[in-house]
Amino acid sequence: MTKAKPAHKRILLKLSGEALMGDDAFGINRATIERIVGEIAEVTHMGVQVAVVIGGGNIFRGVAGGSVGMDRATADYMGMLATVMNALALADAMNKNGLTARVMSAIAIEQVVEPYVRPKALQYLEEGKVVVFAAGTGNPFFTTDTAAALRGAEIGAELVLKATKVDGVYTADPHKDPTATRYAHITFDEAMSRNLGIMDATAFALCRDQKLPIKVFSIFKPGALKTVVMGGDEGTLVHV
Numbered sequence: 001m002t003k004a005k006p007a008h009k010r011i012l013l014k015l016s017g018e019a020l021m022g023d024d025a026f027g028i029n030r031a032t033i034e035r036i037v038g039e040i041a042e043v044t045h046m047g048v049q050v051a052v053v054i055g056g057g058n059i060f061r062g063v064a065g066g067s068v069g070m071d072r073a074t075a076d077y078m079g080m081l082a083t084v085m086n087a088l089a090l091a092d093a094m095n096k097n098g099l100t101a102r103v104m105s106a107i108a109i110e111q112v113v114e115p116y117v118r119p120k121a122l123q124y125l126e127e128g129k130v131v132v133f134a135a136g137t138g139n140p141f142f143t144t145d146t147a148a149a150l151r152g153a154e155i156g157a158e159l160v161l162k163a164t165k166v167d168g169v170y171t172a173d174p175h176k177d178p179t180a181t182r183y184a185h186i187t188f189d190e191a192m193s194r195n196l197g198i199m200d201a202t203a204f205a206l207c208r209d210q211k212l213p214i215k216v217f218s219i220f221k222p223g224a225l226k227t228v229v230m231g232g233d234e235g236t237l238v239h240v
Contacts, residue, residue: 004230006043006046006047006048006229006230006231007229007230007231008048008158008159008229008231009047009048009049009158010048010049010050010051010125010155010156010157010158011043011048011049011050011051011157011158011159011160011161011229012051012052012053012148012151012152012155012157012159012160012161013040013050013051013052013053013161013163013225014052014053014055014144014145014148014160014161014162014163015036015052015053015054015055015090015163015219016055016057016058016144016163016164017054017055017056017057017058017059017060017061017082017083017086018055018057018058018061018165019032019036019055019058019163019165019219019220020032020033020036020054020058020086020089020090021058025061026058026059026061027058027059028058028059028086028089033089033090033093034093034097035222036090036219037090037093037094037097037099038097039219039222039223039224039225039226040052040094040099040130040225041094041097041098041099042225042226043225043226043229044099044128044130046226046229048229049125049126049128050125050130050131051121051125051130051131051132051133051151051152051155051157052087052090052130052131052132052133053132053133053136053144053147053148053151054083054086054087054090054132054133054134054144055083055086055144056079056080056081056082056083056085056086056144057079057082058082058086059082059085059086060078060079060082072140072141073140073141076136076140076141076142077107077140079136080106080107080134080135080136080138081135083134083135083136083144084103084105084107084109084112084113084134084135086134087103087105087113087132087133087134088103088112088113088134090132091103091130091132094130094132099129099130100127100128100129100130101129101130101131101132102114102124102129102130102131102132103132103134104116104117104120104121104131104132104133104134105133105134105135105138106133106134106135106136106137106138106139106147107135107138113134116133116138118154118155121133121154121155122155122156125155131155133147133151137150142202143200143202143203145162145199145200145202145203146200146202146203146206148160148162148199148203149199149202149203149204149206149207149210149212150206152207152212153206153207153210153212157212158213159212159213159214159215159228160207160212160213160214160215161214161215161217161225161228162198162199162214162215162216162217163217163218163219163225164216164217164218164219165218165219165220166218167182167217167218167221167224167234167235168182168183168184168216168217168218168234168235168236169182169183169186169191169196169198169216169236169238170182170183171183182236183236184233184236184237185236185237185238185239186236186237186238186239187238187239187240188204188207188208188238188239188240191204191238192204198214198216198238199214207238208240211240213237213238213239213240214237214238215228215234215235215236215237215238216235216236216238217234217235217236218235221234
């Protein structure tokens, strides 16, 4: 009996900083990060090339009160530094789990992490290493969602996986409306016309223009990442 092959060879996983908090108010929950890394390790061992873009909300939330009234660009740079901290924690957990991870930053902090260089990132992926992209796009006024869309397009990912707390995109908020149903798939245009807010407008437009599908799924559901990679019915697929 032959083992089933993954449906996707190269993916870009977008993790929010909040995903690393677990049930904590802010910061990094060790058990949560180890569980997420375990899910990533499982699909990597199946031969899937994995790149990750990480947010910084879990760290920046702790200082957000002090950023009120702050210059927007300054606050955004602080957020970028928070993503570097998360990327280092994520890579450390991966390396301890038998994976080889490389952190590449969009802003130069060469004593800490290497700079993002596209050919090098592609080489790492081909070698089976997990590449963690930090510092967003390196520019203020752009979200880490946009960084995920940009890096996904640059590395030739077949799919951008947006990991969330819910298991897909619903017709309404499932926590407030018990009749809400999950979309198995939806087009970019339908999602925009229904104002579903899957990603910010810049990221969404970039994925649509590059014909790069987005899969929205729950990172908190055990085995969901593997099901997505195998092409199973998990989450919501947004496509052209």
